[in-house]
Amino acid sequence: MPAPLAPPRRRAPARRRPPRLAVLARRLRPHSARQRQRRAVAREPRAPGLGQPAAGAPRRGARPRRGGAGRDAGPRRARPPLPGVAGAAGDARRPGRPGGRGLPPAPLAAGGRRAVRGDERRPVGDAVLSRPQDRPREPRRGPCPRPALRPRRVRPVGDRDAGGILRLRRLLAPGPAAAGRGRAGRRGRDRLAARSRGLGPRPRDARRPPRPRRRLRALRPRRGRRPHGGPQRRLAPGDGAARHGAGRHVRPSRPVRERSAAAARPLPPAGAGRGRGVVTVTVAVVGGGAWGTALANAAAAGQEGEVVLWMRDAAAARDAARARENARYLPGVPLHPRVRPSGEAGDLAGAGAVLLVVPAQTLRGVLGTLRPALRPDATLVICAKGIERGSDAFMTEVAAAVAPGAPLAVLSGPSFAADVARGLPTAVTLAAAEPARAAALAGILSGPALRVYHSGDLRGVEIGGAAKNVLAIACGAVVGRGLGESARAALVARSFAELMRFARACGARSETLMGLSGLGDLVLSASSAQSRNFAFGERLGRGADPGEAAGGKLAEGALTAAGLVALARRHGVEMPVAEAVAALVAGTLRLDDAIAALMRRPLRGEDE
Ligand SMILES: NC(=O)C1=CN([C@@H]2O[C@H](COP(=O)(O)OP(=O)(O)OC[C@H]3O[C@@H](n4cnc5c(N)ncnc54)[C@H](O)[C@@H]3O)[C@@H](O)[C@H]2O)C=CC1
Ligand SMILES: O=C(CO)COP(=O)(O)O
Incomplete structure (x- = not known):
């Protein structure tokens, strides 16, 4: 008997490929029960002949909602996986999640390196595994629904603004920093407004409070420069001090402050042991040539009182006083406002220091003429450079002969009058027998551009x-x-x-x-x-x-x-x-x- 025939084995029916729409829908992660319900409805076949879209399917022509099912379900996004590629755009959105709908993590490539999917950040050297169009779009703003695609955390704009506002509020808060700031406060508010509109620069380092030095500067009232610690003065154009920041209060450097102190002290007794009294420091200049005029300007800038500039020619003195310029010897250089040109010997009577700035060969005659008008204790500062003809006498010897007992000093050094008058940096030496006198005079004559060293070596x-x-x-x-x-x-x-x-x-x-x-x-x-x-x-x-x-x-x-x-x-x-x-x-x-x-x-x- 033939063996009973076994019932013919029925071939398992070939699995039908799921419809494209269903595959896509499965990949999507429903966000809510309502969405899941919508999608289930969408999977149902359309009513034949009606041609109406299923409920929940995006309407034709409707704008897809950002980040929602409508967009993801769109034909552009729902591409089939590329052949040979372990996953495609969107596949890795829930990697390795137990029971998740996403694909498992990408398999390890040869050599233990994990193949990189097109939607992941690729380390340098990895093969390009996806076409550009398969790469996900960078999310713009707001929380990203797909963590694997999120390139990096984007701080919400609101957060940033809140920080900026807090910082600027701190800057503007009333208190020592803001009190009395005036324009600075207004500027801060303007910046705040600009920042809140997304304009304007970020503060350099908003976490740090503004530097205290700046704040102090802002609080300080603006004054004229006081290079020697004296009260505010008007400064002449061309004056060294004016050139170095007139109109701005600048704290004098330590040496300048020391010079101020020296200048404020009265000069020590002239000719110690010879019974001379203490002399004050009012400066006069004898000789209205180039050097005399430049030194008068420097002395006026360096101390408080008026500086008489004596000229032998009274008419020239009047002209200079009127024009505020020594047009013959130092043209183009304005006289300092406190320089008073004079042809009167009597105007020298109050000077405690008299700068003798006439040609060496005329010193004897000039000093002889003026001597009766000078204070007996006035320090005679010899600025002429020469030796007297005939007598072969040094200038100190000439002065000592004409004004016996007068305290003497000598000023000399590399100094073109024109340079000093223009406020160019210059250094000279002043010598006197008493170190304190030399130091005090050096302090009086020194200024921002004229540096006077002192010495005890007159000869x-x-x-x-x-x-x-x-x-x-x-x-x-x-x-x-x-x-x-x-x-x-x-x-x-x-x-x-x-x-x-x-x-x-x-x-x-x-x-x-x-x-x-x-x-x-x-x-x-x-x-x-x-x-x-x-x-x-x-x-x-x-x-x-x-x-x-x-x-x-x-x-x-x-x-x-x-x-x-x-x-x-x-x-x-x-x-x-x-x-x-x-x-x-x-x-x-x-x-x-x-x-x-x-x-x-x-x-x-x-x-x-
Ligand atoms: N010009 C410069 O750059 C410097 C000049 N000196 C010295 O200063 C002295 C004066 O030089 P400068 O002022 O340049 O000369 P200067 O020729 O510019 O002026 C000489 C001044 O002396 C006056 N004078 C001439 N003879 C006189 C007299 N018998 N009685 C009264 N006043 C008289 C003139 O009227 C003029 O005001 C010189 O010994 C010079 O070596 C020192 C350093 C720099
Ligand atoms: O003494 C001077 C510079 O120090 C001026 O030099 P002159 O007199 O040669 O111009």
Whole structure:
């Protein structure tokens, strides 16, 4: 018997691919029971022939709701997975969630590296696994419904604004920071308004309170600059102080404050042990030339009182007072408001310090004339640079002879009047026998651009100023003759050597000559045609007659050379450069012969 036939095995019916819409719907995560119900309805077949969309399906032409089922169910979003790709856009939205509808995590690729799905952030070096259109859109704002797609947390705008408002409220809150802020407070409110509109810059570091220094500045009333601690003053244009921030209150630097204290003190007794009284510090200037005018301006800027600028020509003084300018000697530089030009000797009577700024050869005569008008205890500050002809006397000796017992001081150093008048930085030395007097005077004359060092070596400071004028003529002659920069440098060095020898022989300190009045002034005058002495020598070098080489200007070196040489001989000091200049000026030696004589001198050790 044939074995009963087994009932034919029925092939399992092939699984029908679910309709596309159903697949898509399954992938979607319903957010609420209402949504799930809607989607269930949507899965039901449409009524045949009616062609009406199922309830809950998006209407044609309706704008898909952002982040909702309507958008996700749209045809653009619901793409089938790409072949060979472990998942596609939207698949990873619930990775590994037990019982979740999403796909399991992507399998590990060869080498243990996990394949990266197109919708994940890809580490550098991973293959590109998706087409650009399969990548999810970046969510714009608000909470993202798909955590795996969220690139990073976006702070809601409201949060940020709240922080900004809090910070700005703190800035504007009444209290020491805000009280009296005035414009600063208004600015803050404006910024707050701008910030709340999403405009305007963020505060630099809003967590930190504003810096206290700034706040203090804002609270400080604006005043005129007080470089020396005095009361507010009006400042002249061109004045050094005005140039350095007039109109703004700037706390003076420590040295300036110290100078103020020094200036406020009365000068110590003149000629200690000689019964002199204490002198006050009212400054007057004798000599209305370039240097006298520049120093008067500097003194006026450096202390409180009026500064009388005495001129021998009363008409010139009136003109200067009217025009507020010394048009002849220092054109273009306004006089400081507290400089009073005067031709009256009586106007010098109140001065405690009198700056003598006339040509060296006139000092004896001028001081002799004015002496009766001066206070007997007035400090005479010698600013002329020279040695008196005929007597071969230093300026301090001349002054001491004319005004015996008067306290003396000497001011010298590298300083073109035009530079000082323009407020360019300058440093000079002031020497007096008593250190306290020198310091007090230095304090009075110092300013933002004029730095006055003090010294006790009167002789050294005056020799530096007088001798450099003579030596600068030699340097000018070398340059005028076209002998080159090497020759000029050699001449400066050898000139300085003889200056030192001479100064030491006269009892001065070498250190003084190595400073401003000596090396400093020699370097300035030997290297610049702005120096009248250098210019005089330059013209000599070009063949000008010594009588005309000055060109109507004051060349103190030409008038001092003979006296310097005479003094050097008296002290047994060799000064070959000064000798040559004296002979050139006297017209007893030609320049070429002078140069040849210098070059033929016996060779010797440099320090001999
Ligand atoms: N101009 C400058 O850059 C500097 C000049 N000095 C020295 O200052 C002194 C004066 O020089 P500057 O003012 O430049 O000269 P300057 O030629 O500009 O003025 C000389 C002043 O002295 C007056 N004067 C001339 N003879 C007189 C007399 N017999 N009696 C009264 N007053 C007389 C003139 O009227 C003029 O006001 C000189 O010894 C010079 O070496 C010092 C440092 C810098
Ligand atoms: O003494 C001066 C600079 O320090 C002025 O130099 P002159 O007199 O050569 O112009």
